[in-house]
Amino acid sequence: SQTIHQWPATLVQPVGSPLSLECTVEGTSNPNLYWYRQAAGRGLQLLFYSVGIGQISSEVPQNLSASRPQDRQFILSSKKLLLSDSGFYLCAWSVRGGWGNTIYFGEGSWLTVV
Amino acid sequence: DAKTTQPNSMESNEEEPVHLPCNHSTISGTDYIHWYRQLPSQGPEYVIHGLTSNVNNRMASLAIAEDRKSSTLILHRATLRDAAVYYCILTNDYKLSFGAGTTVTVRA
Numbered sequence: 001s002q003t004i005h006q007w008p009a010t011l012v013q014p015v016g017s018p019l020s021l022e023c024t025v026e027g028t029s030n031p032n033l034y035w036y037r038q039a040a041g042r043g044l045q046l047l048f049y050s051v052g053i054g055q056i057s058s059e060v061p062q063n064l065s066a067s068r069p070q071d072r073q074f075i076l077s078s079k080k081l082l083l084s085d086s087g088f089y090l091c092a093w094s095v096r097g098g099w100g101n102t103i104y105f106g107e108g109s110w111l112t113v114v
Numbered sequence: 115d116a117k118t119t120q121p122n123s124m125e126s127n128e129e130e131p132v133h134l135p136c137n138h139s140t141i142s143g144t145d146y147i148h149w150y151r152q153l154p155s156q157g158p159e160y161v162i163h164g165l166t167s168n169v170n171n172r173m174a175s176l177a178i179a180e181d182r183k184s185s186t187l188i189l190h191r192a193t194l195r196d197a198a199v200y201y202c203i204l205t206n207d208y209k210l211s212f213g214a215g216t217t218v219t220v221r222a
Contacts, residue, residue: 032208044158044212051208090157094208102148103210105157 002027006091006106013113019064019078021109023091026072031093033074034103035066038088050074051096086113118202123217132189134216136202139183144206147178149187151198158201158212161187192220 006023013019025031035047046059048066056066063082067075074091091106119137126132138147149161162169162176164185169176175188189196201215 034209036212043214044152046209046211049209088155092157096208101208102160102163103158103208104160108155108157 004093004106006109010110013081015083015113016080019081021076021089023074024072025093030096032096034092035076036090081113083113086111118204118213120202120216125219126192127221129191132192134187134200137184138204141182141204145204147185148203148205150201153198194220196220
């Protein structure tokens with residue numbers, strides 16, 4: 001069966017510090033990968049998605065970047081965090097190809113920028 | 115992506131059915147109707163999806179109007195664990211755009 005892991009689960013970072021959130025998917029090959037963010041009291045916002053190694057699409061301009069160094073690994077990064085980067089970050093995956101496929105989410109990472 | 119409209123909130127009693135409506139009058143022929151739910155402090159969870167016909171699974175049923183401009187998610191017997199935000203989403207590619215959803219409260 002397929003599983004998705006993301007870490008760390010929680011972190012508190014000072015403004016201006018770097019960020020790295022990692023996500024890996026197991027039990028499948030060539031998945032579509034996603035990073036979503038949910039700010040406090042707000043809806044889920046798609047930040048990045050990837051359909052293959054090295055292929056990253058950004059949905060919104062921001063202080064963050066994403067990379068996919070391996071087929072089942074997706075990394076969310078920032079060089080300098082802002083207070084507005086605080087939120088609940090979710091990695092997700094779906095089966096490559098076709099449309100209307102189900103997206104499966106990880107358990108999320110809580111980021112507080114202080 | 116075509117837009118969906120859901121009520122902000124709904125209340126239900128435990129062990130009673132819950133009918134969650136979703137309007138999507140601008141749906142296109144290739145749009146799938148997906149439902150996800152998000153429990154507090156967790157990532158969204160897939161509930162059900164369909165294209166044209168009604169669908170049933172172990173979690174819920176999805177009733178799709180004949181003209182596909184609306185749909186209803188049916189939880190047959192609500193439990194306290196069904197308290198969550200329920201999202202109705204249209205998609206015809208590999209991305210999901212979440213709206214505000216419907217917050218479901220279940221009373222014991």
